[in-house]
Amino acid sequence: MLPTRWTARLWLLLLAMVCGGNASDIGSCQPQPSCQECIQSHPSCAWCKQLDFVQADGSDADRCAPRQELEHRGCLPSEIMDPHGKLHVLEDRPLSNSTQHQTITQLAPQKIALQLRPGEEQNFTVYFKRAEGYPVDLYYLMDLSYSMKDDLENIKRLGSDLLAALRDNTNSVKIGFGSFVDKTVLPYVSTSPSKWQNPCLDSNGVCHPAFSYQHVLALTNNASEFESRVSQQRISGNLDTAEGGFDAIMQAALCKEQIGWRNVTRLLVFTSDGSFHMAGDGKLGGIYMPNDGRCHLDANGFYSESHLYDYPSIGHLAEVLSESNIQPIFAVTGSRLPMYEELSRLIPKSAVGELKEDSSNVVQLIADAYSNLSSTVNLEHSDLPPGISIAYDSHCGALETYGRMQGGECSGVRVNELVQFTVRVKATTCLPGTQEVALRVLGVGEELHLQLTTVCECQCRDSQPYAHHCSRGQGNFTCGICSCQEGYVGQLCECKQEDLGNPENRCRDMNDTGPVCNGRGQCVCGKCQCNSHASGPFCQCDDTSCERHNGQLCAGNGRCRCGTCECQSNYTGSACACSLDTSGCLQEGVVCSGHGLCVCNRCQCDTGWFDSHCSHCLDCQTPCEEHRNCAECKAFGTGLLSGNCSASCNQTVSVLPAPTVNERWCQQKTEDGSLLIYLIEKDKTGSISITVKDKTGSSKQSTKLVLGLVTGLVAGLGLLLIGLYRGFIEIYDRKEFSHFREECERAQWNEVNNPLFRSATTTTFNPNYNQD
Known part of the structure; x- marks a missing residue:
């Protein structure tokens, strides 16, 4: 597969370069006054530093042109400055086959120095192989609002099961724990003294006072410690259904030292049965200061300044999680699932799972989410310097995607499977010194560091x-x-400035206030030195403004002089597109088959004739059709020319009673519908004679007769079918009525003697009714 695919891509690249790339690049290279400006203007531009390259009346700007043009004009290849970008791999450790080594390498290479010429693209290949047993850090972040009371009891026994599930995939795993409720101001939590100390809905229960976020346990591989610390937690409560989970996620991502994040796969499990507050909701509690993106945990692990800063926005949260290389897993109840699925689409490398009401399935949910996240490889870059763009081609086995600007992606990657990404980097401007850009796979701690510089100076020596x-x-x-x-x-x-006064006035035509030398040259010592595509004492003639044909100036058959094409000897026309040759119009020595004119070596056909040599006719009469009326008129005195045969027909016509007919004979219908059979013959002098067979009988009467018989037959058949149908219905109705009469006669009761009828046992009269 690979050789065939890469061969096809190579051919497509070569075809694009030959058919389109070179033409557009060369056309974009314009004269420039210096070597530096030349090579920065367009990647196809080169500079000739040869001493005698420019004539005495020429311009130094003509030294800037495509390499092919410079060589054609006599510049030696060794004297052409045409620098290009370079790539140098500084570090390329081999990919690991297992996690037994102390250092695991999944991403290669690790460091590249890339030199870019503005406008020119450089590319390199990045390899990623998913290692078996890559270390994992998992931080469990739990909603401790009152509705999660049943869930807390299950979470207290979670440590051993969670470590065991993750150790199926890795030998190095650590887990930590944190909890959240909401901001500790109205209207999120009650601030009355009794509710502040015990926000439980059940008056007999004892709850923890409300808090925003608390970091409980740093990452550890000790399951007993996890269960011990979690078992000490108590449920709390707030007033609304939305929680302050975004504050908790932000602090857990930013406070790296307190949490104990390692440079490995980082998972943050977020469990809740409520919705979330986001940026702007803080105004309800009088909080207007935007989230500052800093860690604010106090000595006890509480986010004590949550009342000062607003909730983070989704975009801010996604940015911090991506920078911290943390993959969130949202484990939420079914009613909240659609909301968090929409949230997951906005946060890179995140997953969502449905949590049972008592969190009993949380271990399996985390294991499944981790498996899905680790099998998806996302290669992305850090912030780019101005003027730098990066595109990715992903090669994921049989599936390939090209030209993605956001990053490369491969899904369903198995352990020890190798995937590749072609990274294409381009600079549009010169960079101020060396710039650093990092490429990394989300969820993996390794990075590829790019050192970017640009080629913007000429090393002419x-x-x-x-x-x-x-x-x-x-x-x-x-x-x-x-x-x-x-x-x-x-x-x-060679000129002194003081001797020239204002030389620019000499480089403009009289009363001209436009640019010096009409913007097509340089004013040197009071005279215009025109660029290679301009001419005239003031460079007023643009020798690239002539008419084009098929994208070529003067169709490539002449030279442009001051806006007018000067054609070669065998071409004419305003764009030199009309060839005076006639070889393209000849067919078997005849020009346009005798049915057209040869114009610009192409046939212009007469009306009705077509194709490249006018050899086919549309709606032209055949010889049989041409002579039919004369044959009928002279032989039988009928037809369209009857009474005018002598003036219209000069053929000799004879009538034979019964000649032998073959394919040479014409058979044409006449006006009265009869069939006319005749033979056309032409002698050496050009005289035409027609031999006519007797006309067959008129076909109109027979046609009418046949048509009448068919019509009558169809009408009669229709009436017969209608009569049969009506007769069948009549017989069927009579039979059914007779059957009905017989059933009535066999009945054992009638309307008078109904065995089910019983007379009334009580009769009541109204004395006030009908008193009169």
Whole structure:
């Protein structure tokens, strides 16, 4: 598969370069006054530093052009400055086959120095192999509002089961614990003294006073310690259904030393049966200061300043989790599942699972979520310097994706399976020194560090201060051109500024207020030195403004002079697109098959004729159709030309009673519907004779007769079918009525003597009714 796929991609790349890339690149390279500006302007531009490359009346800006053009104009390859980007791998440790080694390597290479030329793309390959038994840190963050009372009892026995489940995948695992309720101000919690001390809904219960977030246990591999510390926790309570979980997640991610996060796979399990507060909700409690993204845990592990800072936004939370390389697992009850599924779509590398009402399935939920998260490989980059862009091509076995800007991704990656990412980096501007960019796989502690620099200077190695070439020391010589000392100007610093006065006035046409040399050249010593694509004393002629054909100036068959195409001898037209050759119109020595004119070496067909050589006709008469009317008129005196045969027909017509008919004979229908059979013959002098067979009888009468018989037959058949149907219905109705009469006669009772009828046993009269 790989050779075939890469071969196909290579061919596509070569085809794009040949058909489109070079043409567009060359067309984008414009003359520039210096080597540095030249190589920064476009990746196809090169600079010729050859001393005698520019003629006396030329411009140094013409030294900037595509390499092919410079070589064509006589610049030696060794004198062309055309720097390109380079890639140097600084560190490339081999990928680990197991976790038995002290250092596990899943990502390679680890450090690359990348030199970029503005506009030019560099690419390299990143390899990732998922190691078996990679270490895991899991921090359990639990909602301790009153509705989670039943869940807390199950969580107190969770430590051993959770460690055992994770150790099925890794030998190095640590677990920690934290809890949250909500901000300790109205309207989130009750601030009355009695409710503050005991916020339980049950008056007989004893609850912990409300708090925002408490870090209870740092990451440890001791299951007994986990169960001991969790068993000491008491349920608490708040007023609304939404909780302060975002505050807790933010502090758990930011307080790395207190939590004890290692540089391994980091999981944060968030369990709750409620919704969440987010940025802006703090205004309900008079909190306007945005979340500052810092750790604020006190000595007892409480987020004591939650009343000062608003809840974090989802975007802020996602950014902090991504920077901390933490993968959240939201274990929530079924009623809250849709809400957290939407939240998970906004947080990279997160998972959601349905938690039973008493959290009895939390261990299996965490194991399944960890398996799904670890089998998805997301390669992403840190913040990019201005002017740098990165795109990713993902090669995940048989599945490949190209050109993703957000990052590379492979799903369903198994243990010890190797996946690859092609990373394409491009700079659009020059960077100020070396810039660092980190690439990493989310959920894995390893990183690939890129050291980015740009190629924006020309290393010509020919610098000469006060060079003799520059008017005997009036300028410094570098990259083939003179940089004049103060007070001197000119291509070779040959003019004194004070002698010229205002030289720019001499480089404009009379009464012209536009740019010097019309923006197509440089004013040197009071004269315009035009760029290679301009001409005229003031560079007023743009030699690239002529008409184009098929994307080529003057169709490639002439030269553009001051906006007008000067065509080669065998071409004409405003764009030199019309060839005077006629070979393309000839077919068997005949121009356009005799049915058209040859214009610009192409046939323009007469009306009705078509194809490249006008050899086919649309709606043209055949010889049989052309001579039919004359044959009928002269033979029988009928048809469209009857009475006008002499003037319209000059053929010789004879009638034979019964000739032998073959495929040469014409058979045409006449106006009266009869069939006319005739033979057309042409002698050497061009005279036409027609032999006509007797006409067959008119077919109109027979057609009418047949049509009448068919119509009558169809009508009669229809009436017969209708009559049969009505007769069948009549017989069926009579039979059913007779059957009904027989059933009535066999009945054992009638309407008069009903055996079920009983007379009334009591009769009541109203004395006031009908008194009159």
